[in-house]
Every structure is written in C-alpha cells, then in structure tokens.
Amino acid sequence: MRTFHLTTPISDADLEEIRIGDIIYLNGTMVTCRDVAHRRLVEEKMPLPVDVRNKAILHAGPIVKDLGNDHYEMVSVGPTTSMRMEKFEEEFVKQTGVKLIIGKGGMGPGTQRACEKYKALQLVYPAGNAVYAATKVQKIVDAQWRDLGMPETLWVCKIADFGPLVVAIDTTGANLFEQNKIEFNRRKEAEIQKINAQVRFIK
Amino acid sequence: MQAIEKYTYTTPTLSPKAQQMRDLMTNYITIVSRRLPDDVTKKLKDLAQIEVDPLQQLVYDTMRENQLLAETLKRPSCQDTGALQFFIKCGAQFPLLSELNAILKDAVYQATQKAPLRHNAVQTFDEYNTGLNIGNGIPSVFLEIGDNSTDIEIYVYMAGGGCTLPGAAKVLMPGEGYEGVVRFVMDQMTSYGINACPPLLVGVGVATSVETAAFNSKLALMRTVDSVSPNANAAKMEQLLETGINNIGLGPQGFGGKKSVMGVNVVNTARHPSTIGVGISTGCWSHRRGKITFDAALNYTLPMNKGVQL
Numbered sequence: 001m002r003t004f005h006l007t008t009p010i011s012d013a014d015l016e017e018i019r020i021g022d023i024i025y026l027n028g029t030m031v032t033c034r035d036v037a038h039r040r041l042v043e044e045k046m047p048l049p050v051d052v053r054n055k056a057i058l059h060a061g062p063i064v065k066d067l068g069n070d071h072y073e074m075v076s077v078g079p080t081t082s083m084r085m086e087k088f089e090e091e092f093v094k095q096t097g098v099k100l101i102i103g104k105g106g107m108g109p110g111t112q113r114a115c116e117k118y119k120a121l122q123l124v125y126p127a128g129n130a131v132y133a134a135t136k137v138q139k140i141v142d143a144q145w146r147d148l149g150m151p152e153t154l155w156v157c158k159i160a161d162f163g164p165l166v167v168a169i170d171t172t173g174a175n176l177f178e179q180n181k182i183e184f185n186r187r188k189e190a191e192i193q194k195i196n197a198q199v200r201f202i203k
Numbered sequence: 204m205q206a207i208e209k210y211t212y213t214t215p216t217l218s219p220k221a222q223q224m225r226d227l228m229t230n231y232i233t234i235v236s237r238r239l240p241d242d243v244t245k246k247l248k249d250l251a252q253i254e255v256d257p258l259q260q261l262v263y264d265t266m267r268e269n270q271l272l273a274e275t276l277k278r279p280s281c282q283d284t285g286a287l288q289f290f291i292k293c294g295a296q297f298p299l300l301s302e303l304n305a306i307l308k309d310a311v312y313q314a315t316q317k318a319p320l321r322h323n324a325v326q327t328f329d330e331y332n333t334g335l336n337i338g339n340g341i342p343s344v345f346l347e348i349g350d351n352s353t354d355i356e357i358y359v360y361m362a363g364g365g366c367t368l369p370g371a372a373k374v375l376m377p378g379e380g381y382e383g384v385v386r387f388v389m390d391q392m393t394s395y396g397i398n399a400c401p402p403l404l405v406g407v408g409v410a411t412s413v414e415t416a417a418f419n420s421k422l423a424l425m426r427t428v429d430s431v432s433p434n435a436n437a438a439k440m441e442q443l444l445e446t447g448i449n450n451i452g453l454g455p456q457g458f459g460g461k462k463s464v465m466g467v468n469v470v471n472t473a474r475h476p477s478t479i480g481v482g483i484s485t486g487c488w489s490h491r492r493g494k495i496t497f498d499a500a501l502n503y504t505l506p507m508n509k510g511v512q513l
Contacts, residue, residue: 076321195389
C-alpha cells in the first residue's frame with residue numbers, strides 16, 4: 001500500500017507507476033457524474049456540458065444546499081455503486097478523456113479496457129463517509145444539467161486532499177475487486193458445504 | 204403527448220397534538236440521519252479492533268472520523284439518506300392513529316429541509332425527481348395494529364441505494380430445504396453484498412411467498428446487530444451464516460478482511476407446506492435505523508440512542 005498525491009490536470013505519466021491497492025489523495029477538479037449523465041452522453045449523444053479531460057469524475061449524488069445566486073454548499077457527498085455505470089464507462093472515458101473514475105465498489109471488463117487503453121484509474125472512496133468527504137470540497141464552482149435534480153446534477157467541485165482513494169483498477173487493467181471476487185467465491189463454496197451439513201431441519 | 208401531472212404536496216392541517224408528534228418525528232429523523240444507533244456504533248468499534256491491515260484500519264479510521272464530523276457539523280453522515288420507511292406497531296387506542304400517515308409524511312417533508320436530506324423520490328414511469336423527498340408511496344409506512352393499548356412503537360429506517368440493491372426474494376421448493384436458503388443468502392453476499400458497504404447487517408426472512416419473506420427480512424434489520432432469534436434453529440442458522448459470511452472475508456468496503464458482517468438476523472413465520480419463501484435485505488455499515496415509542500400523552504423513549512433528547 002503506497003500513498004500518492006495527485007493534482008489535476010493529470011497526465012499519463014502521473015498514473016504509470018500506480019497499482020491496485022495503492023492510496024491516492026486528490027487535489028484539483030472533480031465532477032459528480034452518475035447514471036443519467038452517463039446515459040445522456042453515451043446513448044442520447046448529448047455532449048457533456050463540463051470538460052472533464054485529464055480530471056476526475058465521482059459517481060455520487062450529493063446533498064447540496066442552495067445558498068442562492070448560483071452559490072452552493074456541499075453538505076454531504078459520498079460515492080454510489082459504480083457498477084451501475086459499467087455499461088457506459090468505456091465509451092465515457094473514450095469520449096471525455098477523464099483520468100480518474102471515483103466511486104464505490106468494483107467495475108467490470110469495459111472499465112478495465114478503458115483504463116488500460118486510455119490510461120485511467122478506477123478508484124474507490126470508502127463509502128458512507130460523506131461528511132468527511134464534503135469537508136474536502138472547498139467550493140462548488142459550477143452546476144450543469146440541473147434539470148436532473150440534486151443527486152444527478154453535474155456538480156463541479158474544487159477539492160483539496162480528497163481521499164483516501166483506493167486504486168481498484170490500474171493502467172495495466174488489473175482489477176482489485178475481480179481478484180478478490182475469485183477468492184471470495186472459492187471460500188463461499190467451502191462455507192456453504194460446512195453450513196448445509198447442519199441445517200437439515202426438514203426430515 | 205399528454206403533459207405529466209406533477210406530484211404536488213400541501214402541508215396538511217394537523218391537530219395541535221399531531222403537530223407536536225410531527226415535530227418530534229422531524230427532529231428524530233434528523234438525528235437518525237447523522238447518528239448511528241448505539242448497537243451499530245459499538246459493533247463497528249469492536250470490528251475495527253479485529254482488522255489489523257493498514258488498508259482496513261484506514262477505512263475504519265475514516266468511518267470514525269466521519270461520524271464525529273457528522274455529529275459536530277450536524278449533517279447527514281451519508282449523502283444517501285434513503286427513501287424513508289417506517290415499521291410501526293400501534294395500539295388500537297393510540298389517539299393519533301387517524302392522523303398517522305399525514306404526520307409521518309409531513310415529518311419527512313420537514314426533515315428533508317431541516318437535516319437536510321437528499322431528494323430521493325423519483326416518480327416511476329414519469330421519471331422525474333419530485334425534489335421533495337416524498338412521492339407516491341414515499342415514505343412507506345408499514346402498520347400493524349398490535350393490541351388495544353394507547354401506545355405506539357415506530358422504527359425509522361433510511362437505507363441508501365447501495366444496500367437496497369442486494370435485496371431479493373425467491374420461493375423455493377421444500378426439496379431445496381434450508382440448504383437452499385443458505386445458498387440463496389451466500390450467493391447474494393459475493394455478488395451484491397460486496398458493493399453494499401460492508402460490514403453489513405444481513406436480514407433473512409423465511410416464510411411462504413416473496414412478499415412475506417421479503418418483509419420478514421426487512422423486519423430482521425430492525426433488530427439490534429447482536430440480537431438472537433427466539434427460535435433455536437433460526438438462531439443456529441444466524442450463527443452459522445454469520446461465521447460463514449465472515450469467513451468469505453469481504454472486509455470493510457469489500458477490500459478484503461477478517462469480517463464481513465455486523466450480524467445476521469433471521470425473522471421467520473409459518474409457511475405453506477409446498478413452499479419456502481426466502482428473502483434477503485442488507486443494511487450497510489452506516490445502518491441508520493432508529494426506534495421511538497410514544498404513549499398517549501406523547502411521552503417518548505429512544506431505546507436505541509442512549510442520552511439523546513429531541
């Protein structure tokens with residue numbers, strides 16, 4: 001477990017040495033981007049109204065306080081299940097040039113291909129720690145696609161020391177959660193056998 | 204194309220006593236959004252001491268820091284404050300029974316602004332967010348008339364999307380037996396549980412059909428993490444599943460570790476001879492479940508939050 005500090009804009013070289021299981025703390029620009037935003041870009045062919053090239057997206061739907069006059073306060077922000085975006089992510093990375101995909105839990109082969117081909121990382125922020133994360137958001141500098149409602153709006157955040165972010169897919173395409181899953185499934189079968197010998201309640 | 208008829212909400216006219224209950228519920232929902240129940244807090248502390256690797260410790264440290272910040276800054280500890288659910292046992296003579304639905308809906312509406320809670324009500328098929336955190340069927344209110352008393356007991360639950368996703372129910376043939384129940388639960392752990400913010404509280408329902416089993420599994424999440432089923436065989440299965448799922452080693456956030464769950468609770472009711480209904484629901488580590496009781500004069504107790512006053 002090594003620790004890296006990155007600042008946007010991020011270059012390919014910045015990510016070259018980083019491997020799954022490493023920890024990143026991020027500075028710069030991060031944009032919340034989840035289900036409908038992915039669908040709009042990939043399926044509806046609507047261009048993303050925010051430039052995320054060499055920056056980071058966060059799969060999240062935050063709680064934001066509207067302070068009036070286009071000023072907003074980040075109250076509580078944490079990642080949502082990234083697997084829901086798997087269907088779109090390869091195409092999303094290709095089209096947008098985003099470098100860091102931050103979310104919760106593992107993603108699949110499409111994202112692995114994208115990370116390897118376009119030199120990006122998939123990162124996991126420990127979910128549920130939304131106030132801690134919100135204190136790392138210095139400012140909300142823009143809000144786009146407001147019509148999608150609070151959780152789905154693209155909130156453009158200026159962040160400082162945002163983390164810990166655990167590397168789940170690296171630029172070689174290695175996938176921490178998929179590796180874990182193989183081991184989890186193997187152990188599961190052994191546990192089921194043990195339990196099932198003791199629950200023969202119907203006789 | 205016909206225009207969508209938007210969901211609208213008008214604050215109801217409540218009796219003075221109902222307003223009092225609404226205000227107490229508003230305050231309690233706000234507290235539930237930022238403070239974990241005592242049993243969960245204690246369990247997380249215990250589990251943090253068992254995990255020794257730096258990555259797992261980093262996760263548990265972050266959780267601890269987050270809960271402190273939530274309390275200090277008075278903010279919801281997790282951004283996903285769920286679609287509110289209430290599981291209620293109400294005495295038939297509770298004086299506000301007729302206003303109960305209006306009280307709870309308005310309490311959620313008020314708490315959404317006060318806490319503030321996330322806007323989590325999307326009207327289905329019309330597919331727009333009401334922006335109010337209430338909608339058709341949200342909050343959901345499950346009411347059982349318990350006895351003829353004047354008291355009421357309310358569980359408040361906010362489950363985020365992440366730990367709602369593993370929810371599933373199935374009707375097994377009796378030939379599949381309780382072994383089928385075990386397989387069903389264990390498979391759900393490695394497929395969806397991993398993303399549901401472990402360590403999890405796992406609720407298992409056993410009954411006749413999908414809705415009875417699923418409902419039991421949700422009631423199981425209302426029990427404390429260390430509680431034990433009154434049925435000896437169900438208690439045995441709780442213990443076996445807890446050990447089994449822990450041995451899978453999901454660890455906090457699914458990064459791997461010694462423990463996967465805070466507990467496994469089974470709630471069972473009788474079944475049709477031809478079926479075994481099994482349901483599973485999961486609660487994330489940030490298990491925001493509360494319990495409040497009122498008597499007829501609206502004196503309240505908060506058995507899961509020692510020292511808290513509304």
